[in-house]
Amino acid sequence: MRKPLPTIGPSLAASAEFLYNAVMPVQRAPRLSSGSFDLNRYLDARTAAVNGALDRFLPKATTKPATIHQAMRYSLFAGGKRLRPVLCLAAAEACGGAIEPALPLACAVECIHTYSLIHDDLPAMDDDDYRRGKLTNHKVFGEGIAVLAGDGLLTQAFEVAAQCLGWPRYSHRDVVRELAEAAGSLQLIAGQVADLEGEGRKISAAQLRYIHERKTSALLRCSVRLGGMSADCTAAQLEALGDFGYHVGLAFQIIDDILDVTRTSEQLGKTAGKDIAAQKATYPSIVGLEKSRKIAAELTARAFAALKPFRGQAIALEALAEYLLKRDR
Ligand code: GRG
Numbered sequence: 001m002r003k004p005l006p007t008i009g010p011s012l013a014a015s016a017e018f019l020y021n022a023v024m025p026v027q028r029a030p031r032l033s034s035g036s037f038d039l040n041r042y043l044d045a046r047t048a049a050v051n052g053a054l055d056r057f058l059p060k061a062t063t064k065p066a067t068i069h070q071a072m073r074y075s076l077f078a079g080g081k082r083l084r085p086v087l088c089l090a091a092a093e094a095c096g097g098a099i100e101p102a103l104p105l106a107c108a109v110e111c112i113h114t115y116s117l118i119h120d121d122l123p124a125m126d127d128d129d130y131r132r133g134k135l136t137n138h139k140v141f142g143e144g145i146a147v148l149a150g151d152g153l154l155t156q157a158f159e160v161a162a163q164c165l166g167w168p169r170y171s172h173r174d175v176v177r178e179l180a181e182a183a184g185s186l187q188l189i190a191g192q193v194a195d196l197e198g199e200g201r202k203i204s205a206a207q208l209r210y211i212h213e214r215k216t217s218a219l220l221r222c223s224v225r226l227g228g229m230s231a232d233c234t235a236a237q238l239e240a241l242g243d244f245g246y247h248v249g250l251a252f253q254i255i256d257d258i259l260d261v262t263r264t265s266e267q268l269g270k271t272a273g274k275d276i277a278a279q280k281a282t283y284p285s286i287v288g289l290e291k292s293r294k295i296a297a298e299l300t301a302r303a304f305a306a307l308k309p310f311r312g313q314a315i316a317l318e319a320l321a322e323y324l325l326k327r328d329r
Contacts (some may be wrong), residue, residue, distance in 0.1 A: 097231025133269030191215030217249025
């Protein structure tokens, strides 16, 4: 039987109400504007392109020292959904670009994402045994190698990104800065710090949003912005993509929190129920499951609205946003 959600105190409930009201002016639910777009085929094709590129960009498993390259590849090819790199490619296409110039950037983001998962699973952090349906990196290779595998992937990300072409509007400096800001101590790492420090404590809805913005939304926003840059997008398109990525990222994390309490470990490929066990505040624990779903739908509607300047050319991004809202793993 599923564990009951923890009860919350009056101050947390008040902040939750604030949070809910802040994002709840109801807009129409997102719909695909074209019936002919086949998302499954799109996901399969783009995922295959990303996997092939990652395989080419990463040192072979036999390259010395082999242990570290095996460990990096173990987590990188453990069956992640590749959402961030596919969003990056879809953003490039929405701006009229091709996927090839976007691939180094898409792969760089996936390397950073995988590094963060390896480190998050360490005993010093979330202490998890399973990820992507397999034993976590430190369970297979030991803690020392897992730390280094994360370090290796983070560093590799910048080497891979540096292989992009550079464009009239965006230089290598812009690309490096975009990645470093999203992964750095003001975004991804800041979110992780706040998450660690919030464990077992009552945190406000504003603090929860701070964590979600940094731990989840920043890298998703970075993914789509980099895709746009690879197509030499306009400043207005870049801003629209950032707005889209920000809202999709927040919705994505709320759905993740919902899945944590509604799905099994087998279905998720990682340990379910971790948030309650770690006494973490989540949207479901603050506003309940139904309101959490409504907030995620509202954030997705805002992501859709951000795509307006693309005048129907961002069909893959729209389909992906809807897919992320409805996902079950
Ligand atoms: C160690 C600096 C540092 C940060 C860790 C990634 C992370 C931050 C924590 C993991 C837990 C968590 C809830 C992160 C938020 C982002 C998220 C939902 C990650 C899981 O992303 P998916 O579902 O994973 O795209 P796959 O495995 O499919 O790639």
